[in-house]
Amino acid sequence: MGKPVLLSVDDDPGVSRAVARDLRRRYGEAFRVLRATSGAEALDALRELKLRGDPVAVLLADQRMPGMSGVEFLEQAMDLFPRARRALLTAYADTEAAIAAINLVDVDSYLLKPWDPPEEKLYPVVDAMVDAWRQTPDSGVEEIKLVGHRWSAPSFRARDLLARNAVPYRWYSADEPEGRRLLRAADAGPDDVPVVITPDARILRAPTEAQLAAVAGLGVEPREEFYDLAVVGGGPAGLGAAVYGASEGLRTVLIEREATGGQAGQSSRIENYLGFPDGVSGGQLADRARRQAVRFGAELLLARDVVALEAHGPKRVLRLDDGRALAAHAVVLATGVSYRSLGVAGADELTGRGVFYGSAMTEAIECCDRDVFVVGGANSAGQAAVFFAGYARSVSLLVRGPSLEASMSTYLIEQLAGIRSIAVRTCTSVEAVHGDGHLETITVRDGRTGGRETLETGHLFVFIGGAPRTGWLDGAVVRDERGFLPTGPDLLREGTGPPGWPLERDPYFLESSLPGVFVAGDARAESVKRVASAVGEGAMAVTLVHRYLEER
Structure with missing residues (x-):
């Protein structure tokens, strides 16, 4: 395997030579710098590198090239080298190209030419992309x-x-x-x-899962025993807390039982998140946030479950599923929610064998030319229906309620109506699933007529309700009757603090019944179940952590 490659593409020979010269001057010892004068020439070079097994770290592409634009080149290059970091070059501000680059190819940066001096305008951008490439989980694992x-x-x-x-x-x-x-x-x-x-x-x-994560190069063991801030949960709220905590100088560790992104990370398209007018996939959003947290110095601990929270004087101790423990001055609980079990005959036995909770995007190819069923009436179910419609012969959205208006965003309802292969069946519930070793049929009931129907399918994706992942906190902090975590004002009753509250002050807005333990995102009682609000609560929790640490 040769040196990692930095590839620049520009149809102007003078600019192309200048880019290669500047890149070689700084990165020539550790990287091989290549250049191409068209998107087609660059793709040929990438195919040859792929065949030889050489890694590609960074792609710099001019936007305004004849035959193939920079965005079009980067989109095709992603199929060959998905890990390569991407930047778009242009001679003037091009808002339309910038938006397309963000939404189609998850571009890392947008550079205006000329970039003199490169020490100020080019090298910092390339340094950040090289660091991001090196920090991706598979940096030491080829396949x-x-x-x-x-x-x-x-x-x-x-x-x-x-x-x-x-x-x-x-x-x-x-x-x-x-x-x-x-x-x-x-x-x-x-x-x-x-x-x-x-x-x-x-x-x-x-x-x-922990053994698999370890050989895949993911962090599964804490590097320290004590931190300033421990964040439990890697969804939008947890990632927000990790980014703000680490960027503000707190020794921060984020513990996630599965993968960063949470339920939002499984979304095929989030179209109402601020700043992404054409939408962004949950995976892209989670990857950006993860890289941002790591760049600021946060430690990520993956495929580890937290099983207990204990207070030892001023320390907050988290016990992990492998028997280890780590302590912190403060904790942010951002454990989110899990989709509720379908709770019908056959569902447990066939989970992972045709019955899936969440989008399960690894199953998309298997859905080609098949009939797929999605259960749920909220945004996550609608986004999944749109996603699988790109693969399946038909998608049926099974909704228990009489309409989608009460639970789904208007833009998504209109989008579903415009896709001919999607059918919305309201007042419909799943009563049983059947199959020998894998899902073969489902029985549905029409709530208006009481009639039952058996339908053939090998794929059923479930998006119903949200059960908070807080059972492990029973006895450590106050939970409501549904398992959500009340905080701040919700804990106060007639001017008194929560049971056992040891401080003279009232709990802070996001503080749980245990001082120094804060809650952000979907696990918090009465929270707004939106990605943007979860990120905001994660950031706000860090501000309150600082207040808590200052008073100690």
């Missing part, structure tokens, strides 16, 4: 081989964990010749799946 069964729940969970954490892997079905060959080479049988084979030939048979 993981994953062997499993198509309808195996553990195999699905392994695929989902790798995909949501942006770890590259190659999937092999244990029922196909190449999969069987790999199982034999690993001295494994069909009952050992999923089987993981790393690039350095390590073999894991039916690994836990």
Whole structure:
């Protein structure tokens, strides 16, 4: 494998030479600097690099090129090198191109030419992109081989964990010749799946999620025993708290049981988030926030579950599922919510085998030319229906209520109405799911007539309600009857603090019944279930953490 590549594309030969010259001057020792004068020429170069196995770190593309614009080039280049960081070059401010670059190719930066002096205008941008490329989870892992069964729940969970954490892997079905060959080479049988084979030939048979995360290069062990701030949960609220905490100088650790982004990270398209007029995928938003938190110095601890919270004097101690413990001056609980179980006959047995909670985007290809059913009437269900409509023959949205207006945003209702392959079935609920080893049919009931119907399908995606992930906090902080966490004013009753409140002051707005433990996002009682509000609460929680630390 050769040096990582920095590739610039510009149809102006003089500019092209100048870019390459400036890049070689600073990065020539560690990187190979290449240049091309058209998008087509650059794509040919990338294909050759791909065949040779050479990594590409940064792509710089001029926007206004004949034949293929910079955005069009970067969009195609992503298929070859998805990890490469991307910047768009232009000679003047081009708002339309900037918006397209953000929404289509998740561009990292937008550079105006000329950039003299490069020490001020070019190098800081390229430095940030190189750092982001090096910090991506797979920086030390070329490709993981994953062997499993198509309808195996553990195999699905392994695929989902790798995909949501942006770890590259190659999937092999244990029922196909190449999969069987790999199982034999690993001295494994069909009952050992999923089987993981790393690039350095390590073999894991039916690994836990933490074991899989470790070999994939994700952080699974805390680097320290004590922090200023510990954030539990890696959704928008948790990422917001980690970014603001670390950027303001707090030693910050974020602990996430699955992957950063939470439920929002699984969304195929968020179209009402401020600053993204054409929408942004949840995965893109989560990746940007994760990289931002790491750049400010936050530590990410993934595939670890927190099982207990304890107060030891001024310390707040978090106990992890592997028996370890870490302590902090303050804690932000941003555990979010989980989709509620379908709760019908057959659902538990077929979870991960055709019944999925959330978008499960790794299943998209399997939905091609098939009939897919989505359960739920809120935005997450509508976004999933739009996403799967791009693959499936038909998508049926099953809604228990009489309409979508009470629970779904207007823009999304209009979008669903404009897609011919999507059918919205109101007053409809799932009564049972059936299948031998995997989902084959579902039984639905019409709430208006009471009639029942059995429908054939291999894919049912469930987006109903939200159960807070707070059971592990029972006895540590006050929870309401639904399991959500009251904070601040909601804890006060007739001018008194919550039971056992030890301080003379009232709890801060986002503070739980345990001083120094704050709550942000969907897990908080009476919170607004929106991505923007969750991010805002994460930032606000850090401000209150500073107040708490100053009074100690």
